[in-house]
Amino acid sequence: MALMADNHLLLLLHCFMKTTRRNGLQNAVEQIKSESRRRRRYRLRTYHLHSQQQVLMLMLLRERQTSQCRQKAIHSDHFQFLRKFEACNWLEIFRMSKDTFIYLCDQLRNSLNRPGLAPEEKVGIALWRLSCKNKCPLLHQKFRVGRNLVNRCLKEVCQAIITIMKPIYLHPPDCQSLKDKARIFNAHWGFPHCIGALGSFPIPLSSNSRRDGTHALVLHAVVDGQGLLWEACACYPDNMSSSTILENSALWDLAQERRFRTASKDHFLGKAPNYFLLANSSYPLKSWLLTPYSKDGQLNQREEQYNLHLERALSVAEIALLRLRARWQYLLSPFGYTTVPTLALACCVLHNMCETLEQRFDASWLEGVETMDLPVLPQSLCQTCPTDRQAESIRDAVCEYFNTQAKM
Structure with missing residues (x-):
């Protein structure tokens, strides 16, 4: 009887050790799979983060290039307009200095930046017309525009001045x-x-x-x-x-x-x-x-x-x-x-x-x-x-x- 009891005990011990080994192997496999999935998620997250950073950098570079092109266009418009007039004529024609004229154009640019004449030309036409009591044929000759276009520029610029500059100065x-x-x-x-x-x-x-x-x-x-x-x-x-x-x-x-x-x-x-x-x-x-x-x-x-x-x-x-x-x-x-x-x-x-x-x-x-x-x-x-x-x-x-x- 004692021998049979020992055999049963050994059999139970063998089954227990086999079950423990199997569970340990399963846990090890799960840990390996979990670690593999974690590393894979980390690699994907790092990849997406780097991709987003690259996209952001490309967008910033493109915006900077666009801004530089826009600034070049603005300076080009300034240059093309400014060279039409001598330095001594600014006060008489536009009632302000060249620097103040450029400041006014920069303030109104977003409101006047529509297809057609450049903002500098619109502001120049409006100020020249406002400074004259009577009709000014020199204005039409200098800008090569008709009366209707002069009136449109005058209304557009004056409305922009009221909208943007009035809260600042009046x-x-x-x-x-x-x-x-x-x-x-x-x-x-x-x-x-x-x-x-x-x-x-x-x-x-x-x-x-x-x-x-x-x-x-x-x-x-x-x-x-x-x-x-x-x-x-x-x-x-x-x-x-x-x-x-x-x-x-x-x-x-x-x-x-x-x-x-x-x-x-x-x-x-x-x-x-x-x-x-x-x-x-x-x-x-x-x-x-x-x-x-x-x-x-x-x-x-x-x-x-x-x-x-x-x-x-x-x-x-x-x-x-x-x-x-x-x-x-x-x-x-x-x-x-x-x-x-x-x-x-x-x-x-x-x-x-x-x-x-x-x-x-x-x-x-x-x-x-x-x-x-x-x-x-x-x-x-x-x-x-x-x-x-x-x-x-x-x-x-x-x-x-x-x-x-x-x-x-």
């Missing part, structure tokens, strides 16, 4: 810059707490462009102490009063939104919660818009002194709008009714750009502009607006401020 001041504008205006023109002066001039329409008895469109603008426009619009007919123009303008909306309010610690003389704008007597007196004392009544010395300070400060708007018309003389006799607002606004943006970049202003451009025969805007006193007692008290406080300053 926009209302934000809360941070109001205090700086007031400081600069006071330093240059001696009127405290003021951020701008209102000015306007009529843009006459040709006889075949007049509608509904409108002989001119009024360009209404706000000018800061440096002679830069920060609000402008030229869509109002000349038979509209100044107060009506103001109430329909974006400036009125800014005032209603309290965009001119100061911090409580910055109230002028403890009474004025808003920064001032200045205007002539055809505009209504508001807490944010100061106008002169009416000369119909008997003015005392303090009121006359206030009117003199106001008149002097308003001259910044007159000078800026005069320079605007002298530089861009197309505004003296434009053609077309529907395009005038766009062209006038583009001229305002270009005026700010040239003034900001300190482009030279030739005094000879003023010849004939000051004495030109323009429609006369109505300058009647604003009598339709209700009396604003707060505005009157603020104006009296400013009047007393000038009187005190004169005695010091």
Whole structure:
């Protein structure tokens, strides 16, 4: 019996060892297969990664070559255009230097890069036309283009200027810059707490462009102490009063939104919660818009002194709008009714750009502009607006401020 038990035990031990060996072999085979699959996945992943890197490098190289070709084309366009004009002609023809012209072209390139004329030629045609009061045959001869193409270039470039350059050079001041504008205006023109002066001039329409008895469109603008426009619009007919123009303008909306309010610690003389704008007597007196004392009544010395300070400060708007018309003389006799607002606004943006970049202003451009025969805007006193007692008290406080300053 003991021998049979030993035999059974040996048989079980043999079966156990055989099973263990078989399981070990199977595990070894699985490990080998798993390692093989892992290495294969690693090789595939490395291959795909290298392939992606190679594709990316090829794309970058192709983009760099394309960019270099594009830059060469741009420089080629610059060169072909720039060699058409002598260095001494740039200011007279385009009202700006060659460097500023190239800067403007680069800013507008994406908007003007359509089949046809190069962006430099489109900008050159538009600026040359804007600088001329009358038709310019030399423009057609130099660029070899017809009148219709000139008009198309003019509209396209002006629209691009408004879309791209206006947010940079013509926009209302934000809360941070109001205090700086007031400081600069006071330093240059001696009127405290003021951020701008209102000015306007009529843009006459040709006889075949007049509608509904409108002989001119009024360009209404706000000018800061440096002679830069920060609000402008030229869509109002000349038979509209100044107060009506103001109430329909974006400036009125800014005032209603309290965009001119100061911090409580910055109230002028403890009474004025808003920064001032200045205007002539055809505009209504508001807490944010100061106008002169009416000369119909008997003015005392303090009121006359206030009117003199106001008149002097308003001259910044007159000078800026005069320079605007002298530089861009197309505004003296434009053609077309529907395009005038766009062209006038583009001229305002270009005026700010040239003034900001300190482009030279030739005094000879003023010849004939000051004495030109323009429609006369109505300058009647604003009598339709209700009396604003707060505005009157603020104006009296400013009047007393000038009187005190004169005695010091």
